[in-house]
Amino acid sequence: MSEHASRSTVRLVPDVAGGTTLGVSRAALLALIAVFAGATLVGVEVSLQTQAVVYLFGMVAMNLPHGGFEHFNNLRRRTTEFQLRYVGLYLGSIAAFVALLFLAPVAGLALAISVAVAKGGHGGLHVMDATYGTDHLQTNRQRALAALVRGGAVMAVPIFFFPETFHTFSAIMVDIFEPGGLTAVSPYFDTTRWLIGAGYGALVVAHLGLGYLRSSGTGSYAADLFETLLLVAYFAVVPVVVAVGLYFPLWYSARQVARTTAVDDDTAEESNGEGLLAVLDSNDTRLVALGAWGVLIAGSIATFGLAALLWALSSRPLGGATLPIGLVAFWSIFISIIALPHVVIGSWYDRDRGIWYVP
């Protein structure tokens, strides 16, 4: 936990290392809530087409570079053996997820949704650890609950508030692998919507109630309370496709930058110049520039090569929908496939210095 955490309060910009970036993420969500609440009040509705364009801009143009950076930052200064094992496990888990999507597309969709929840939740928990602290979360179970509540906001809240859009996109995502594959479970949507809504509401109350009882007045509870309610309000008010498309760049990634800022001072440069990316630590800046260029090119070939492979493997990559809506479905599946190892390998396997590293 940051040494500044005891000074944290519920201001827009908390007084902690990385606080300015946390402030930016909070302000971004507040502004979007205001815009969309205003639009609803005056009766303006954003079409699905427009929502889809915003989603693609947010997820591809604004957020993808950050995802690449997280791996790069993590793999840098690690031993060659570690780097190769990481990439091997990464590719293995991608292959397993793709196989699941073809064999059991509805289970694949459920996994994609769980990946978004796990990434938002655990990523968020580590940001709290590094910035304003988590002393109100005293057990592993309570930490898991906090992660579930933060990450759950991303999917459970829109399922409840935007059930039709959620259903439509879920069906298209399944259609990519098995046309009509969601029809068997569609009749249960209304029931699951209420179960998920009530279950999630109960988890929020449990998380905030336990945190209140265990808070020790450092301000971490108040900050968590504010952010949890902010996330719930954001996903309840902003239409789901826009909300998810902008959550990742404006909240998730911005806050990982806050975490990095907060832990940077504490990070010892233990292993300079190791592994396959050693060129990036060269004293010759021309070599470093060339190496950085190479990493970006290799990263984009790997990413878009995988997307092209998935596109080629599926008989209906847009799930039968038109552009840009079909692209949202395709990208959501694709990004979940590459985000699964992000969570499992990049963080839970790599506990020493994973992508959400907090010393």
Ligand SMILES: CC1=C(/C=C/C(C)=C/C=C/C(C)=C/C=O)C(C)(C)CCC1
């Ligand atoms: C089901 C569903 C969606 C799912 C999105 C997903 C699963 C996004 C995953 C994002 C990840 C994993 C990002 C990582 O950086 C949409 C498109 C919001 C529309 C509503 C229905």
